Amino acid sequence: xxxxxxxxxxIQTYISKMPSLPITVSKILQIANxxxxxxxxxxxxxxxxxxxxxxxxxxxxxxxxxxxxxxxxLVRAIIMLGINTVKxxxxxxxxxxxxxxxxxxxxxxxxxxxxxSLCVGVTAKQIAVKRRKDPKQLEEYFVAGLLHDxxxxxxxxxxxxxxxxxxxxxxxxxAPLYLLEERVMEVNHCEVGRLIIKxxxxxxxxxxxxxxxxxxxxxxxxxxxxLLTVAAANFFANTFQIGFSGDRYPEKLPASVFEELxxxxxxxxxxxxxxxxxxxxxxxxxxxxx
Amino acid sequence: xxxxxxFRGVRGSIPVPGPTTVRYGxxxxxxxxxxxxxxxxxxxxxxxxxRELADIIMKKDLPRGPIKTKIFLTHTHWDHIMxxxxxxxxxIPGTEIDVYGPVTYEEDTLDRxxxxxxxxxxxxxxxxxxxxxxSYYQLKEGNIDLGGGLTVTTKYLNHPILVLGYxxxxxxxxFCTAYDHELFRNVFDVKPEDPGYxxxxxxxxxxxxREENDKVRAFYKGADLxxxxxxxxxxxxxxGKTGWGHSSYEWAIxxxxxxxxxxxxxxxxxxxxxxxxxxxxxxxxxASIKGKSPLTVSVAQEGKTIEI
Numbered sequence: 257x258x259x260x261x262x263x264x265x266x267i268q269t270y271i272s273k274m275p276s277l278p279i280t281v282s283k284i285l286q287i288a289n290x291x292x293x294x295x296x297x298x299x300x301x302x303x304x305x306x307x308x309x310x311x312x313x314x315x316x317x318x319x320x321x322x323x324x325x326x327x328x329x330l331v332r333a334i335i336m337l338g339i340n341t342v343k344x345x346x347x348x349x350x351x352x353x354x355x356x357x358x359x360x361x362x363x364x365x366x367x368x369x370x371x372x373s374l375c376v377g378v379t380a381k382q383i384a385v386k387r388r389k390d391p392k393q394l395e396e397y398f399v400a401g402l403l404h405d406x407x408x409x410x411x412x413x414x415x416x417x418x419x420x421x422x423x424x425x426x427x428x429x430x431a432p433l434y435l436l437e438e439r440v441m442e443v444n445h446c447e448v449g450r451l452i453i454k455x456x457x458x459x460x461x462x463x464x465x466x467x468x469x470x471x472x473x474x475x476x477x478x479x480x481x482x483l484l485t486v487a488a489a490n491f492f493a494n495t496f497q498i499g500f501s502g503d504r505y506p507e508k509l510p511a512s513v514f515e516e517l518x519x520x521x522x523x524x525x526x527x528x529x530x531x532x533x534x535x536x537x538x539x540x541x542x543x544x545x546x
Numbered sequence: 547x548x549x550x551x552x553f554r555g556v557r558g559s560i561p562v563p564g565p566t567t568v569r570y571g572x573x574x575x576x577x578x579x580x581x582x583x584x585x586x587x588x589x590x591x592x593x594x595x596x597r598e599l600a601d602i603i604m605k606k607d608l609p610r611g612p613i614k615t616k617i618f619l620t621h622t623h624w625d626h627i628m629x630x631x632x633x634x635x636x637x638i639p640g641t642e643i644d645v646y647g648p649v650t651y652e653e654d655t656l657d658r659x660x661x662x663x664x665x666x667x668x669x670x671x672x673x674x675x676x677x678x679x680x681s682y683y684q685l686k687e688g689n690i691d692l693g694g695g696l697t698v699t700t701k702y703l704n705h706p707i708l709v710l711g712y713x714x715x716x717x718x719x720x721f722c723t724a725y726d727h728e729l730f731r732n733v734f735d736v737k738p739e740d741p742g743y744x745x746x747x748x749x750x751x752x753x754x755x756r757e758e759n760d761k762v763r764a765f766y767k768g769a770d771l772x773x774x775x776x777x778x779x780x781x782x783x784x785x786g787k788t789g790w791g792h793s794s795y796e797w798a799i800x801x802x803x804x805x806x807x808x809x810x811x812x813x814x815x816x817x818x819x820x821x822x823x824x825x826x827x828x829x830x831x832x833a834s835i836k837g838k839s840p841l842t843v844s845v846a847q848e849g850k851t852i853e854i
Binding site: 294295296297299329331332334335336338339340341391392395406 | 648702704705706707730731732733734736741742743744747749750751753754755758789790791
């Protein structure tokens with residue numbers, strides 16, 4: 257096995273030109289190439305692709321960096337950057353996806369990964385709505401959920417053979433995926449995810465959610481609310497098996513998380529239809545039609 | 547007088563010399579700023595108007611010693627940088643120029659974007675052959691102390707590429723630019739029957755656009771002199787110019803009034819706008835705000851100086 261430094265170097269190189277998910281590429285190309293694209297279509301297609309979402313957020317936040325206020329809303333980003341800028345970025349990200357689509361997602365199933373990411377985003381937002389969070393913050397919950405497993409993309413795409421091995425071991429040992437990632441590849445998806453979030457300059461909330469979503473007990477920071485919400489949404493996605501991102505035997509979520517958030521398992525169960533409905537709607541939207 | 551503002555180019559898009567633009571001028575954007583008794587020079591934008599400014603600098607400033615100046619580019623669209631190769635001081639040994647400006651999301655740096663105009667395919671002199679010392683500084687939003695009591699604050703505006711507005715403050719006086727700029731608008735606000743209608747996005751977009759416009763007004767609040775993009779009339783804007791990144795006269799006047807600006811200068815004239823039209827428009831708008839606003843409004847005119 258290669259040493260950790262080497263692996264991190266491979267991942268760092270990959271991050272700078274990380275492609276869109278193959279599942280969204282055709283729709284992105286269709287929308288971005290259409291001169292009459294509506295902002296809502298653009299908003300929707302970006303919301304469905306964790307990589308593209310991250311890149312738009314990087315753009316708005318690096319441009320406005322010195323302002324020191326993190327922008328986490330895609331609607332605001334589109335208004336501030338302008339439709340054409342966002343379209344061009346979407347196009348370049350999708351083209352990378354087109355070039356690299358072959359041979360990717362050998363270990364993780366792409367459709368499963370996409371459904372899982374979207375499910376956690378939609379559910380995190382639903383939980384925030386249920387908890388009557390400020391409407392201006394809802395997008396942040398969605399983005400955090402959508403991006404929480406982003407670290408799996410480089411592992412899966414650049415270290416495919418190792419990732420197949422790690423996934424096989426989770427089944428064999430009935431153990432959480434992040435532990436097997438560490439054993440096989442020296443790094444886990446939380447650590448890789450943090451590299452991506454740092455590279456994209458998405459700020460402390462996203463960084464904490466991505467890095468600590470399997471380590472709630474050791475989290476010392478100020479973004480506990482979003483972190484626990486995403487952890488609960490992740491638990492929901494795994495329990496109700498909406499999508500699949502490789503973690504068949506995740507660690508149990510501490511009961512205190514529900515207490516702290518003031519929600520119950522019944523609340524989550526009540527969201528199932530709505531969440532599944534949103535994912536199906538997204539799926540129909542992504543099927544390219546003229 | 548603390549700050550002297552002279553317009554060297556007032557036009558948008560491309561130079562338009564000819565009989566209908568002879569009074570207000572056909573050169574693209576360039577503004578000469580002079581500060582205090584020492585006549586310190588700062589230039590905003592390097593549109594075609596900078597060529598004539600170069601002649602003046604050669605006559606007036608060079609005899610006093612080597613040219614040391616700063617050029618602040620509002621953005622890198624061609625009408626705002628096209629005069630750079632014709633700015634004579636760049637060919638004079640001893641000249642020192644600091645070029646500041648925002649860079650859009652491409653990988654290229656400011657020195658490439660501006661300096662690449664000096665390549666054989668475009669121009670007979672290469673950037674490497676210049677005798678002047680030219681330094682480039684990429685700007686974002688923020689505040690810079692330029693020394694000698696002069697500060698500049700930058701603010702992103704709304705245009706298809708990144709544009710910065712500049713707020714210069716000197717001896718208690720404030721001079722601002724807000725071009726090229728279109729008011730932020732809620733692009734999500736479509737009809738409910740439209741297939742892309744999303745009520746949550748409409749609501750959020752409305753708040754975002756309002757807040758961004760508030761920030762721009764706060765940026766030029768109380769300015770003694772504001773140079774604002776007024777490429778279109780509101781009627782023209784609505785008839786197919788939406789999203790092009792420019793403002794209407796009506797908007798600029800309204801926003802300047804709300805921000806407590808003392809003197810608004812209408813700027814970045816459309817290439818099709820004649821001198822007669824500019825005068826008629828000014829007369830109309832001046833009459834319509836008379837008695838309702840203390841705001842002074844004038845039209846940017848090549849060669850004209852305003853002192854504050």
